[in-house]
């Protein structure tokens with residue numbers, strides 16, 4: 001049955017794709033975004049959609065979206081460059097913002113899904129990362145504003161489940177890319193694609209041997225929507241388990257774009273995780289989910305978007 005669904009961070013990369021899928025299912029969506037890192041262009045195609053409305057608001061201040069059946073909490077700066085710039089805001093949205101949206105779910109007897117992150121694992125000592133791993137996080141380093149905000153959010157979500165019986169879900173999201181990824185957010189896929197398309201040198205931080213596992217956005221949203229409909233309350237990793245070194249990833253971008261740009265090596269940022277790969281056994285068994293789109297195909301599907309960003 002169609003529902004009325006609140007999506008915070010609706011103008012962001014993941015939030016906007018989530019809104020599209022929820023609307024396509026026939027639901028009514030109330031989006032909230034303060035546009036600190038979100039982009040109205042991500043929602044421009046919904047201008048004449050009568051089942052969608054956007055409230056421009058910072059969720060750190062309590063608000064009433066009207067009656068809702070479900071809350072997806074996706075509001076937060078998410079790229080290392082953005083959360084370094086907006087450190088205190090990131091801590092606030094992952095604490096006060098999360099508590100405010102949990103209150104909305106409690107008052108409405110609504111379901112709740114929080115966008116958590118592989119950063120909860122920090123620079124992981126076990127590989128691949130399973131949900132039962134508690135993580136290896138520097139609580140005072142440059143990434144701590146994001147990592148600890150997300151870890152606090154997980155504690156808050158579990159508390160609302162335990163003490164207020166809210167039907168909550170936690171997704172731990174691994175690196176994701178696709179159209180609408182901010183072209184200038186400093187992330188590896190956006191940087192490499194933009195650099196290759198501009199014919200500029202591709203920047204690799206460190207020696208490029210650190211790894212990430214890249215999930216195409218449509219696969220990720222599919223997993224998240226499945227989780228929201230499940231009865232699972234403990235964290236579930238959603239990500240693509242195929243692991244790439246950053247250097248391999250740069251070569252893939254060069255091969256795809258046909259760019260002859262050179263690769264330059266820059267200093268590795270502090271606390272940059274050396275490896276990251278999700279164990280998706282839980283997503284497979286609980287949700288019947290696994291990603292379908294390999295990196296090359298996902299980059300191909302993103303090419304037109306990044307080309308438009310360059311123009």
Ligand code: UDP
Pocket residue numbers: 079080175186187188189191192203204205206210212246268269272273
């Ligand atoms: N990175 C890089 N060149 C860039 C941007 C990022 O080599 O132009 C590296 C970064 O140091 C990290 C990985 O790519 O090891 C992924 O970085 P990103 O900012 O995309 O997100 P993270 O996974 O670190 O949160």
